Amino acid sequence: MFLTGVTGYLGKVLLVKLLSVCRNLPDNSICVLVRGKKELSASDRFDKDLFNESYIFKQLLKDRPDARKAIKVIDGDVSKSKLGMTPTDYEWVSNNVTSIIHMAATTNFNENLRLAFEINILGTKRVLTLAKQCKKLLSMVYVSTCYTNATRHSGTEVREKVYPINFDPYEVIKDVTAMTPEEADKATPHIIGNHPNTYTFSKMIAEHIVLEEKENVPLAIVRPSIIGGAASFPVAGWADSYIGAAGLVSATGLGVLHGMNGKGSNIVDFIPVDYVVNIILSACWHTAANPPGERMPIYHAASSTRNPYTWEDLRAIVVGFYRRRPPKRVVGSVWCIFIQNPFLFYLYHFAFTRLPATIQDARRVVKGETPKMVAGAKVLYKACHSLSFFTLHSWLFAAHNTMALWESLSEADSVIFPFDISQLNWEVWSVLFCEGIKKYVFKEINDLENKGTERKFRSKL
Incomplete structure (x- = not known):
């Protein structure tokens, strides 16, 4: 098996x-492509970031x-020719x-368009080229995103298919890479x-x-929506960074x-990370066992049509949890509201985030400390602006293929690789995610208020 993106x-x-x-x-049965970083080789970076530092x-290893x-x-880089691999490794x-x-x-979201094309488009094209040369290949899964169709009207159904576009993608690639x-x-907005x-x-x-280019490669696409904390594997609520939903x-x-x-009131289309993993692995198995031929099955790893959950539901649980159990590093009162009007939101952000940050920085300067709160407030506003398209709109991601995939699993496999989102209790999941x-x-790993409570929530989930 050949994997890319394992450090994410x-x-x-x-x-x-x-x-x-x-x-x-x-x-050596699982081959992973890893890019070396600074003074670390690919292998050293892999060991450091995963086996030496990652909790899971x-x-x-225990x-x-x-x-x-x-x-x-294998040392490589999807943005390089032949994935940056040596001829021997290739x-x-x-x-x-x-x-x-x-x-x-x-x-x-704000990646330079040239770099986004190099990694997300040409990198995928390079992996597909490699797949065509693999003599024993049985299946390939490409992980995309539900939001490739974010231009469709809010509230409409998005089906598990590639929708037609009104331009030549190869011409756009040629123009951008030049x-x-x-x-x-x-040129990005245009x-x-x-x-x-x-x-x-x-x-x-x-x-x-x-x-367009898959030819005879037995290939499937998995489209996750917003990936959130684990439902149960590797541990309930698992998250390891400030990226995305976390x-x-x-x-x-x-x-x-x-x-x-x-x-x-909009749907927040969350999907637990372990559900996405189980869909990917199931799709990989199903593609190998049932070669799709010219078809290219697409699986939505999403919850909007099977078990909808709203932003307000999430907000209430998150605020309630952290008011009861504030982090040791909490810097202000815990509350959050949704404001639809962009201008009113700007005024609100200025009054309740930017202005307090300015006052706190002034105090830091008086104490001889480095001011940093205003810079943080600017980053936060930029992040909110980038996410506003997804909090102001919502879609219904059809999951017919995904449910058919679920039903194709044996009873034993459905226990090992669960991903039936209709059975998930969102309230319990949200509490475990906060935890x-x-x-x-x-990193408050030993600060458990009640270990029995966590076990109770896991059993409910």
Whole structure:
């Protein structure tokens, strides 16, 4: 198996799942593409970020001390020709790999368009080229996003298909890759049109390239919505960074986020990270067992049509949790509201975030400390602005293929790889997510108010 993107949140959980479930893997049977960083080689970075520092990998090693032997780390970069691999490594993958899961991407909403194209589009194209040369390939899964179709009207159904576009994606790729990063920045609003950011636009084009060039590759696409904390695996509520959904919950819990430019009654399409992993692995198995031929099945890893949940529901639970159990690093009162009007939201942000930050910085200067609160308030406002498109709009992501995939699992496999979102209790999940952020992101891992309460919530989930 060949994996990209394993150092990311989703990739870590998927790799731990594989190593936990497949207990008799031969040495080097899971091949991971990792980019070296600064003074660290790819292998050293992989060991440092995952096996040496990640909580879930440390827990894995307690049960499987030899787990690292199953992994072959290859130095590479999806933004480089032939994925940045040496000829020897490229040939090894071509001769030995039977399945590919491509998760690597830049998920930065405000990424430079040139770089977003290089990683999200051309990187995917390079992985597909590799797949065509793999002599033993049985399946490939490309991880995209539900929001490739974010230009569709709010409230409408988005089906599990690649929708037609009114431009030639190859011409756009040619134009953008010929630009300098500075030129791409200036041209971005014109090029992406109604898309909210370079991330959704580049992933949308990548899907069209995959559809056009897949040829005989047995390939499926998995589209996650907003990935949140784990429902149960590797531990309930697991989160490990301030990225994505965890960032919003963290900022609210710390008392720095008091408002969002959005509509509370809109659906917040969360999906637990372990459900996404289980859908990916199930799709990988199903594609190998039932080659799709010319078809390219698409699976929505989403909750909006099967078990809808609103932003207001989430807000109430998050605020209630952190008022009862504030983090040690809390910097202000915990509350948050939704404001639909952008101008009113700006005034609200200025009054309750920017102005208090200015006062706090003034106090810091008087004390001889470095002012940093205003800078943080600016970052927070920018983040809220980037997310406003998704809090002001909502879609209904059809999940017919995903449910058919679920029903194809045996009873035993459905226990090992659960992803029936209709059975998830959102209230319980939200509390566990808040708990997970407190423990694993805020590093208050031993600050459990009541371990019995956590066990009770897990059993309910």
